[in-house]
Amino acid sequence: MHAPRNIAIFFTGGTIGMQQSADGAVRPALHLADLLAELPGAAVKNAPLGPEHILPVEWADLPSPHMTPALMFQLAMDVKAMLEREDVAGAVVTHGTDVMEETAFLLDLVVPSPKPIVVTGAMRSHDEAGYDGLRNLAAAIRLCLYPVPPDLGTVVLMADKIYAAREVTKVHSLAVNSFDAPGAGPIGTCVAGGVQLFRTPLPRKALTPQAIETAVDVVSLAPGMDGRFLACARQCGAQGIVVEGFGAGNVPPGVLEEIRAAVAAHIPVVLTSRCIEGGVWPLYGYKGGANELRDLGVILGGSLRAPKARILLMAALGMARGLSGLAKMEAVRAAFQAY
Template sequence: MGVALFTLGGTISMAGHTQGAEAVVRLNGADLAAAVPGLTRLGMPLDIHDIEAVPSANLTFAHILALVDSASQAVKAGACGVVVTQGTDTLEETAFLIDLVWPHTEPFVLTGAMRNPTLAGPDGPANLLAAARTAASPASHGLGALVVFNDEIHAARWVRKTHSTSTATFASPNAGPIGHVIEGRARVLMAPARHRVPYPRPEALGKTRVALHTVTFDEDAEIVAAIAEECHGLIIAGFGVGHVPGKLADLLGTLAERMPVVLTSRTGGGSVLRHTYGAIGSEADLQRRGLINGGLLDPYKARILLRLLLAGGADREAVIAAFADHG
């Protein structure tokens, strides 16, 4: 048994540009592994699978669900865990998508880099080593998808990219890391609750549209109406604890009569409240109008969850229950 490594590209694999061209020179999985001191002392083989290098901004549900299928086959063939390297731009979202559908107790660990290998102090080798150690550790079993960066272990449900360039960009504002890699050993301090959702039908997923709108100062209701016109679900990232301008309240209530509208917070940390404020446009008012409370779930992950649920045929009560579990 070994660790299966899947490579999707990203900063961790960027080795510069070809001379006089715009094309990026990319390292494959063997190159990445060869650059990691200590990886040969992992105590088990690394089974490398090079996938098409895709900038993380171009990744789709289809890419990630295909990756889950491939990783699942690796586990069925004997892998004790999975590591994926990818770009960091969408890593918090791909990790949560994977966590929602990953059916195995073996861990699925995602990592990457903020500094590419041509720069001084690239963080990719250290992150890859920590990820491999986490994937190989029995302590990680049953935790679903994990993000390992900067020797911290984060649950996919809570992790966020919080800085555009820092090597300490990944954090979990509402929970903190669930563990650390210390002296080469993965130390898990707490195990988050996991709630899987049914695997979506590909044809239904492709037809399911869920929009995310961040509410801003002096918001234009017509813009919100236009965004929601062709959607099957809508995520609202409201002010603070879940507030919107009063002039949006009637519109959002009307939208909630024909599709799930989930209320989240745009702040990056903390929960949407339920019954503290009662003015028009407050969290209590919006819930009375039919909006679903997203709780602690951030807007980006709320969109992932709602799209999976709708593609899987979930009715309104099932959507409410799922957000109660995850939020």
Template sequence: MKVDPELNAPRPVFDGDELLALRPDIAGLARLEVRNLFNMPSEYMGPEQWVLLQRAVNAELAREEVAGVIVSHGTDTMEESAWFLDLTLDSPKPVVLVGAQRNASEADFDGPRNLFNAVRICLSNEAREKGVVICLNDQINAAREASKTSTSEVATFKSGDFGFLGQVDPDAVRFYRSPARRQFLPLGEDTLPRVDIVPSYAGADGILIRAAVEAGARGVVMSALGCGNVPRAQYDAIRDVVACGVVVVIASRVPNGRVFPLYGYEGGGRSLADAGAVYADNLSPQHSRVLLMLGIHRGMDAKAIARLFAH
């Protein structure tokens, strides 16, 4: 991003070669080849772009001389693209998503440093078999766990209760743990199904759940309350759409902790599980949407999808 003088506001302007030109010292580390797929705000990314990105990254990873792949991406939806790639790529080589929280018109633009660090990660033997990672502010996050936690701070990506995978220091790239719950879901040829996220809140009813299904959603992710509970009116809607074959996944709007079927009242977790809803473990609503989308894409029923989330 850079400030457009006509708009007096930042917008995407850099292509890959221009980004590389900001850190000429990268040439002393590795030879980089640029592929310009999109130049758009990350808010414009969606399933169609994810598939094109996955195919492009997969093709590069298949080349013997390629050590790793770096994806420059806006931070607002970076975690969804990263998780989609992590689920659909099957390679030991590192894939690193990077972006910036400050635009290139600011004196302390963080993009060049993040790009330089991504190159160093790709060259690190420790980065192999770690899957797709996000690296900003020297911190390495696993795709499954990474979430944007601040609207503007450079240290925006966090990994919840379990912490970063590692750190990029001036003298070395160091990993201190490996992601333990990775899985692979190969992409088919069919279009990815529509899956919507519906929030829970005090006084919420079932209108948005029913509207999502009427609009063509084959799955619904609930951004539920606490450890996986919803108001009574939402429970009624969930029970009805599950009975019609729609897969409903219960995640939580709470940033940390697992969801699990605990309470027995209507709308409590036990009643939702009894109605056929699937529990998302500790995945965020946005991560859950990606996994549910791929499960449906692979032709899985609710029981098979439940096993995906329990993996």
């Protein structure tokens, strides 16, 4: 006899559980039990799933900006423990959309389960016309029951599109179809009550830190900037710094001195680009070019944009705990080379 195909649903808050207050502002109002009570049976048709096979976890009720990397990591560990149960087929995580991509990416990094993890939410509040929360939740449940490839990893499902956690980003602040994967596109879609996958993401290199290092800062550069913010990060105890540069990974010459100081102090510095496609390449050898920065010991962030590079740096530093100096720097570099 087959074990029940139970689906765990972790509710963390977000617009999916919010309503408009008397003053017109949108605030938290509903919990997972309220949403499940409204979920029509037809929403999961073709899926042999009843209410008794839903494992609800009222994990938190946090607006997306209230999520911290420490909370994201704890959520990941709780999801990992749930998926280790033989009777659980997959996990859905409902989440606010503002930082959804960071939570999804961390889940993808540190939960190496072959079972699906689907992160979803809503762009419209519960009492707003065209509320998308129930549709997204139902689609996420169906995806967990679909025979997905074991290397699918964590995905984000919004507006019937399925995106790889590594590739997805929020591209519009308010639109229902606010997520995309520039340069890559979705890996699948939800159609006619079912799921159609176009491709699978690149193979994952799972990390298994016991904890992550949260003291990691992001410094976004603009023309003519000097190194004062990099100096502030270093002097205030940052254990890692992500620098968001221009183009293929180039920076104003005024920041070079502080980049050198951070690398000399064995603080990993990761270089990313503010461009939404293309990533960082060691093409330019002029002062402040990515080629020169690589030679200074800066880690090139590849196609990762700054928010996700920060998450990977936190996880890599967590893996490197107990190491110091050049050994720590090389361990972090190896983690990035895998991505």
